[in-house]
Amino acid sequence: MASSVVSSIQLTNVKPFDGNNYSNWNFRVKLILEQQGVLETISSTPPEDEAKKKTFEQNDVKARNIIVQCLADNILETIKDKTTAKDIMDALKGTYLKTGIANQVQLQRKLRSMKYLHGESLNAFITKFEHTVNELKQCGGTIQTNEVISQLLSAMPESYQAVTTAIDVLFCQDESKVTFDFVKNKLLMEEARQEKNKDDAEPSTSKQVFISQKKYKYKNNNKSNQGYFPFKCYNCGEKGHKRVDCKKKDWKNSKKCNLTSTDEIVFLTTDSVVDSTESNAEVIFIVDSGATNHLISADLGNYLTNTTKVSYNIGVAKLGESIVASLRGNLHLRTTNERSSKYM
Template structure:
């Protein structure tokens, strides 16, 4: 029989397919052995052990090598893996309900992670509705998607599907990325303008300071204010002054 092999991680699914396979063969491993059914019981039990071990990895067979009956095999595996399954279920529950969208994740990555956690919950035996998945996706989005969440709540319940939500979130993400790029370009342009203005301020202040300085002193050549002797175009009239006695 073509059965999925048990590798230590899929016990619940493997146990179910073994149950179906044995039922198809008319075998019930819970039936006790008696003197009246000894021959048939041995045949059925041998077939059950063969079906079970044929659908197990060799690493898992090591655990049940000392078992004598199919029932012993199942009991041993249940004692080991059903406890692990409960622990795994608890851990998956914790991951699902504590999950939050990471700052660097895209919308597609966010949705994929939520759906993956929901799938793990289903595989552990839990029932996870589409509404629970949608609620988790919307509830863990960053604040910039607030308007989309509000618009989603106003939709008809028939339109509130995971496929529709994915399409709307991807459109909203593209729109937000475009707005952020425009804001970044504007911010860079403003910074460049401010830097250029600051660089021109010393030059302007130097010119003003030079003008103010000119008005404070008389030209040594003509005696007038407003320029220096070196800027005087007419022939120099300057004569060195003798120091006063």
């Protein structure tokens, strides 16, 4: 009596099979058959021993009842003439499970053409990706885990290139650490980070990146500002004008630099105005030999080598606020043309 109650409860969670999503339905039904102790009936023939045969037939009736309760009416018409649970499952498999070389080729092409597009849920995309991989395996195709990971990473847009590169470096160091679940986790974390940055971003298309809170930012356009300038000139020390407009020094032959600071240099630019244009397509590092350090996000800390714990306060664009760098080390990078690898 208890067994039948368990069966009825489990069956309510299985959508009757109507010809769609056979692999998912097959997976759920097999779990119920296993739970009820009758899974062997769909893969074995009745034994010759009379006592064992009687028990097998009882289990077969139970298995057929479970399977039939999980089928839609339109599917029932195709299996009414089947007399055993094995015959029913074999008939459904032969009709609805896609097999053969042609299907394998089709699914391989589908897998390689899948691309994640900005705006859609990354979790939903990964679910579709895994479903395609499972379909390929069920129809007889073989695909290694590292190939699955490679296909998933290649489906990501350029904005995920930093994560892809970091995973590639870790894979080269210790292949066992890079599992499919690990890669999914890192990609979902990157999606959350990008969404947070999008929410926190200012409405302007251009914003200042990292400067010392001791300095002010003004565009060096060699034009006099209208109105009174309330701060001191960094050249002569007098109030009322900027250093770029100072008449006590000829700036034509001077090297222009938008920012100076006595703090440790984090980013250093050349003659251009210190603005950073945001782009959803890629992340660009301006590598300058004069830069002491380059900042990376905390989630890339695991990929640093020769690390040293530090505590650097770094001023940011918002006056009075700063961030703290806690770790220093070397990050292994690869150029976009894949020709060389460097440490920085």
